[in-house]
Amino acid sequence: MMEHTDTTKKVARRRRSRRSRRRQLGFGLVALAAALLTWVVAVPFPAEELSPEPVTSTMIVDREERPLRELLSDGEGRSRWLSLEEISPHAQAATIHAEDKRFYEHLGFDPIAIGRSAVYNIQRRRLVTGASTLTQQTVKRIKYADQPRTLRRKVMELIWAVRLERSLDKDAILAQYLNRVPYGNQLFGIEAAARMYFGKPASQLSLAEAALLAGLPQAPSALNPYRNLEGARARQRQILAAMLERGAIGQAEHDRAAQEPLVIRPRRGSVEAPHLTDRVMEELRGRRPAVVRTTLDLNLQRGVEGIVESWIARVERRGVSQGAVVVLDTQSGEVLAWVGSRDYWDREALGGNDGVVALRQPGSTLKPFAYGLYLESGGTAADPIADLPTQFPEGTGVYVPMNFNHRFHGPVSVRDALGSSLNVPAVAVTAEVGAQSLLSRLRRAGLETLTQDAEYYGLGFVLGDGEVRLVDLAAAYAALGRLGEWRPWRTLAAVDGAPWRAQDAPARRGFERDVAYTLLDMLSDDDARLVGFGANGPLALPYRVAAKTGTSTNFRDNWAVGVTPEYTVAVWVGNFDGSPMNRVSGVTGAAPMLRAVFQQLYPEAAGPADVPWFERPAEVGSHEVCALSGQPAGPSCPGVRVELFHQRRRGASGAPDAGGHRGEGPERCEVHQAVAIDTRNGLRARLTCPAEFVETHVFHQVPPAWEEWALEQGLELPPRGWSPLCDGGAVEALAVETRPRIVHPLPGDVFILDPEGRPEDQQLALRAHLEGVEGPLTWFVGGEPVGRAAAPFTLYWPLRRGTHRSGVGRGEVEREVEIEVR
Template sequence: MPRPLLIFIIILLPITVFFFIPPDHNLLYPEFNSFDITDRNGITLRHVLSKDYRTSSWKGIKEIPPGIIIATIVREDKRFFLHKGVDPIAMARAIYGNIKAHKIKSGGSTITMQVAKIVLNKRGRNLLTKILEIIYALKLEMHLNKAEILEIYLNRTPYGNQTYGIEAASQFYYGKPVEHLSLSEACVLSIIPKSPSILNPLRNKELIKKERDKILNKLLRMGLIDTLTYDCAINESIEFNEKNFIFNAPHFVDFILSQNIDKNCSKITSTIDINLQKNLEKMLFNLIKNLKKYNVNQGAIIVLDNKTGEILAMVGSRDYFDEDGGQVNGCLAPRQPGSSLKPFLYILALSNGIPMSYLMNDTITEFKLSDGTIFAPRNFGDKYHRLVRAREALGSSFNVPAVHILNIVGVEKFYNFLNTLHLSTIRKQPNFYGLSLSLGSAEVKLLELANAYRAIANKGVWTDYKFIRDSRKKIGERVFSEEVAYIITDVLSDNSSRLKAFGDDSPLNLPFPCAVKTGTTKNFKDNWCVGFTEKYTVGVWVGNFDGSPMNGVSGISGAAPLFRDIMIELHRREYPGKFERPKSLIQIKICAKTGLIPGKNCSVIEELFVPGTEPKETCNYCNVGEVRYEPWRIVPDCMDKSAKNIYILHPQDGDIFKLDPQIPYRNQAIAFKVYIDSTIESFSIKLNGNTLCKNTTTFLWQPKLGKYELEVIGNSRTGQKSEKITFTVF
C-alpha cells in the first residue's frame, strides 16, 4: 500500500469512527433528580437539581406548543431547517462583525452548536471551543433529526435565575405548564437564552418588552402569524407570577451548592432563618441607598449562632440581581479588615503576659525594619494621645500602640495565631505583611472573621460554622484561654475604653452587653463592624466590590449603625445577659495614668488580670507631677506654619516617652522633625545645648532616661530665629 494512502487511512479512520458512533445517550438526556433547600423552619429557599444544581423539567417536543418552537427558531437560528449543524452565512457574518469590532461580539452559533456546547460542557469563548462545537454539531446532525435536537435544546438551555428548560421557565415565570403559554409569553421566554443575565425578566421588563416586540414583528413580516394574532400579542402586558419566584437567600443557597453536600436526598434543611434574612436584606439595601452619595454601593452581613455555629443569615450584596456585581458574595470575598483584626493581636499579647494595663507611647513613631526601611503608622484622623494603656489603645483603636504590640510579640507569631483561627486567605509569608499586619493589611473573608470573633464569644474555643441543620456537633479547638477571651470581651464591650476615639454616644454603645470592633482600611476602601453578644455574632462589611474608595465613610459611620440595628433586631424580644466572668481572673486597682500599683496622688481605676500578669511596681510619677495628659492632640503638621519661620514638628512640648524593656532598644529611636521655611539660610538642632545636626530636618535619636530641652536655631537675613520645647523619657 502506498505510504500517502496509508497516512490518509490512519487520519481518516478515527474521524470516521467518531462521526459514526452515536452520541452518548446519557449526555444528551441526563437524569435530573430534584431536591429542595429549605430554611431552618422548612420554608423553601430554592428547588434545584441534585446533579448540577439547576431547576428543570423535561418536556417532549410534541408537548411544546408551536409558538415556542417558532419564536425560538426565529430568535436563535432562522435557517435551522436548512443547515446541517453549521450555518456558513451566520458564521461569516459573525467573523466579519468580530473583526470590525476588534472583539468577540457574536459566535454565529446555530441551535445545534448550542446543544453541542451544552453537552460538551465547555466554558469560555475561544477558537478551540468553537471548533469542538462545530465538530460535535456535525455529529449530532448525523444521528439526530431536527425535532430531537430542538427537544434537547428547549429542555436544557438556560432561562435565567438558575432555571433550565422551557417547562421549568414556564412554571417559574408564569406559574403554569408550557402548554398554556400565550404567544406573547412564548416570545418572552424565547428571548432569555441569548443572554440570561442581561435579559432577566425579574429585572429588565422594559428591555424584555422591546425584544418581545421585535420577535413579534419578525413573525408578522415572515407571514408566520396574522395581523389579528399580532395585535393580540403585542398589546398583551408583560406580567409575571411573582409568587412562583422561589429564590430566597440567593447568596446563601449558592454558597451551600458550592460545598460538598449529599445530593441523594429530596430536601436539605439549612440553618438560615428566612424571616431574619429578608429583614436584613431590606436593612442593607436601605443603608446603601442612604450612603450612595458617598460612593458606597455594596455591603454584606453575616449572623452566626454562638452556641451551634449555625449561619442564621447571609446577605452577600445589596441586590443579588444587580448586574453590577450583585451576585458577588461579600461574605466570602477577601478584603482587608483594618482595625477589626486588632482584638486578635491583643489576645496574643494577653496570652504572652502583656496585660490591659500595659502602658505604651501613642505618638508619631517610626519603626526601623530589618531591611533598613522605615514604617511610620498614623492614627485615624492623625490624633495622638501620648501615653495610653492597652485597654484604651484597643477600645479606641489607636494604630501606633497596635504596631508597638506586634513589634513585641512578633509578626510570625501573630501570623501563626491567625492561622489557628482558620482565616484561610492569610497565606503569604509573614514578612510579606510585616508590622502592617497589626493594622489589618492581610485580606480575610467576612464569614471567617465573624467566626473567629465567635471563638472569643465561646471563651477561646474555635469551632467551624454550620450551614445545614443536623444533630452533629462540630469538634472544638481551644485557641486561647477562657480568661483571655473574657478580658478582650470586657474591653470590646466597655464604652469607657473607646471614649477617646468614639465619644459617649456612638452606635457601638448598645443598651445591652455587646462586644464590638470596627475597622476602616486605607483610603476608605472597606469598613467593618464585627461583634457579639452572649447569643449571636454579627459581621457587617460596607464598601465597593471594585475596590473604589468611599467618600469619608468609616466603620463607625458606615457599618456600625447597621450592626447596631441588627443586634437590636436579634434581641428585640429579650435583651442578652452579661458575659460570664471566669472566677480565676483577678481585679485590682491601678493608676489610671501609668497602669502601675497606685500611689497616694494617683487617679485610681480597676483592671482585670490573668493571674501573674498584674503590676508589681508602685507608681511614683504622679507624686511628683511628671505625667501630664491632654484629651486630644492636633498634630503639628496640620497647624498653620506660616506664622513661624521655624517649627518643631516632633516631639511636641511636654511629650513623655516611655522606654519599653520588651522592645529592642535600637527600635525605640525618637524622630526629631522640624519645619524650616525658605527664609532660613542655615540651622542647627540642639539637645540640652549640644548640637546634634545641622541643616537637616529629621534626626533619629536613641533615647535615654531624663528630661530634655530640644532647640532649633536658624539664621536668616533678618537675624536669628529659634524654637524650643521640652520632653521627658522614663
C-alpha cells in the same frame, strides 16, 4: 376418462401443496409470534431507568424547612420522589379514573381503548387521540419524553409497557407515574405540584384538590391553574363525575368535593438567600439530594437584607454601592443570615459578587488578636502604652504609624488603646509579640487566606495589611465568644433528613478563657471608646456587645464585628470594584448596620439585663489601679479605676524579659511620687535640708519617652538635680542646654511613602525640645524655612522623596539632622 383422472390428481396435488404451504406459513407465524413474544417478555425493563434521581429536583430550605431555592432536576423541572404510601389515596384514585380506569385489569396496554382510538383516528384520517395506559405513559416519561409521536414510537411504548408490567407490580408502576408525570409550570410529580399549587404535601390532598391535579397531565399548558383555573376546574368536575358514575365515591363525597373552594397559592419562582444557596450548591459537590436543610433563619435573613438595602441607599451619595452581612450562632458556628450584596440581581453593581467570602483588607479588626497575644505573654489590660510618634525599625527603613485622626493621645491603657482602635499602641504590641506569632495565631483562628509570610506583611499587618473573608472573620470573633475555642462556621444542617457531617477542621483553642473574656470585656467598654470615638457612637447600645470596627487604606473597605453569647454579626461596606469611598469609615459605614442588625436580633432589649453576657471565668478577678500607670493605686494617685486581671496579678505588668514574657509590676504606683523640694531653688531636698525650706510636692515620674507629652499636658515633672543649699553651700548655677534638641526625626531615619496613600496624609512630625524657652522656633528643610512653632515646637511637614536636611533654630539653623524619604 384418462385425462379426467390426471386432471383430478393434479388438482389434488396443488391442494396438498397449498395446504402444506399454509401449514408452514402458520407454523412460521406461530414461531415468529412466539419469538416476538419471547423478545417482548424476556427483555427486562432496565432497573437503572426507574431510579428517582434524574427526575428529583433539590429543594434547599432554611432551618425551619421554609423553601429557599429549588435546583431543577435533570429534566429541568421541580420534583419530589415519594412512595405510594406517602401519596393521598384520593390522588391515586382520581388519577386512575382520569387516565386509565382499567389500570388494575390490563397487562400494560388496553385493547378496548386501542380499538376505540383506532376507529376515531381512521374517521378523522389522522392521529388525534391515543389509548395510552398509565403504564404506557410512564414508559413515555422514562424513554420517549423528547421524541415525536409516531406509530413506531407507539408500538415501542406498548412493548416496553409489557416489559414494565413484568418488572414491577401495579402499585410500583402507579408510584412511578405519579412521581414523573408533568403538572405544568416545570413541576414533575404530584408532590411538587401539591406543594406549589396548594402549599401542602401530596399526602394531605383533599379529594377536590386531588381531582384537579389529576386532570392537569392531560394538557398541562392549556389547563395551567395560573392562567386557566376555570378550565382546570371543568376538567376536575369531569373526573369527579366519572368517579361517581363508577362507584369510586358516593354522592355526598362528590358534592362536597365539587363545592369545595380551591385556593391556588401564588407562583413561587423567587430565590431566597441567593448567595448562600449558591454556596450550598458548591458544597454539595454535584450531589442531587431531594431536600437540603440549611442553618439559615429565613425571617432574620429577610430582615438583614432590608437593613443592607436601606443603609446603603442612605450612604450611596458618599461613593458606597455595596454591603454584606453574616450572622452566626456564636456557640455552634451555624450561619443564621448571609447577605452577600445589596442586590444579588443587580449586574451593573456586581451584585452577584459575594461580599461574605470576598477577599478584602480587614483594617483594624485584627487588633484584638494582637492584644490577646500580649495578654498571653503576661501583659494586662491596665498596662500603659505610649500613643506617641514612634519609629519602628522594619526592613531597610522605619515604620511610623499614624492614628486614624492624625492625633496622638500620650500614654493610654491597653483597654483604651483597643477600645479606641489606636494604631501606634497596636503596632507597638505587635512589635513586642512578633508579627510571625500574630500571623500564626490568626491562621489558627481560621483566617487561612493570609497566605504570605510575616516579612511580607510587616508590622502594618495588625492594621489590616492582608486579605480575609467576612465569614472567616466572624468565625474568629465567635471563637472569642466561646471563650477562646475556635470551630468552623457551617451552613448545612441535614441532607435528606440525615445530619450533615462536613469534613471540617476540628475545634481548637485559640486563646485561654481568661484572655478571651478580658478581650470581650474591653471590646464592650463604651468608656474605652471615648478616647478615639467620643461618646454615644453607633456602637453604644443599651446592652453589652463586644464590637470592633476597621477601615482599610484609602477608605476602600470598612468593617464592624460584634459578639454576644448568642450571636456574632460581621458587616462589610465598600465597592466590589475596589474604588474608594468618600471618607466612609467603619464607624460611619459598617457600625450603623451592625447596630441595626443587633436591634433586629434583640427587638425588646432596653437595658443590660435584657441581653445575656459572658460568665466571668473563676481565674479572672478585678482590682483598683491608678488611672494613668495601671499600677496598684497609691495615696498620691489623683484618679483610680477598676480593672480585670488574671488572679495572679493586681496591677500593670513589668517590662518584658529576654523571652518576651512580662512579669509582675511594682506593688504601688511609681508614676505619682511625693518628692521633697527645697523651696529656695525648687530642686530636690536632701535629708540635711532645714525643715523650714522643705515642702513635699506630688510629681509625675514618667519614662523619658513620655516627658514631652507630660509637658504638653501641663504635668509637673520632678526636678533632676539636688539642692546644693542643703549642705550649706551657695546656689550653684545649673548647666542649661542653650541650643534646641531635635527629638524627631533622628539622624539617618528612612521614611517610605505609601503609593496608595493620600499625599496630605503622609506628613512628618518635626519635634524639638528647648528648656526654659517658650517663644517660637523655626524649622528648616534643606536650609529653607518651612514654618515656625511655639513650645512644644512641633510642625508637620509633607513628605517628598529624596535626602533632606531637617534643622531647627531661633531664626537660623542651630541643630540639623539628615533623613531619607523613599
